[in-house]
Amino acid sequence: MNRTSQQRARRAGLAEAASDGPGDVLPVGIARIRVVLYACQPMHSNAQPLAPLRTFAEARDWTIVAELIDMAPHEVPLTERPLRPRLIEFIDSGQTDGVVTSAWSSTEEKIRR
Structure with missing residues (x-):
């Protein structure tokens, strides 16, 4: 699956937002x-x-x-x-x-x- 740099940045932003910022732990205690x-x-x-x-x-x-x-x-x-x-x-x-x-x-x- 080829993603543009904009799509990759958006996905990374969504993942960071879901985890309350950069890092590996989501707020509900579920790790990436x-x-x-x-x-x-x-x-x-x-x-x-x-x-x-x-x-x-x-x-x-x-x-x-x-x-x-x-x-x-x-x-x-x-x-x-x-x-x-x-x-x-x-x-x-x-x-x-x-x-x-x-x-x-x-x-x-x-x-x-």
Whole structure:
């Protein structure tokens, strides 16, 4: 979804107004959605796997708390990927409300097995 700079500014203004000014906590005690961007790509790829995930999160005015890229082929199960423990730590510690990932790396398996 392509937004103009004016539309982005308006959305940011609405989000700030809803939270009583800049910050992450809404007046009713509901925090803005915090997400971790997670992608997996082969080691020698020049792809920018986080760009579409970042666009998706920013279009919803979500707060990105971390960006993780596992350098492994997509075929490697999530349970065997090096950054899985860090991803689980974000979830278990309550530092994130969700994970934004591509359909390729999320539809075949669940984060926890």
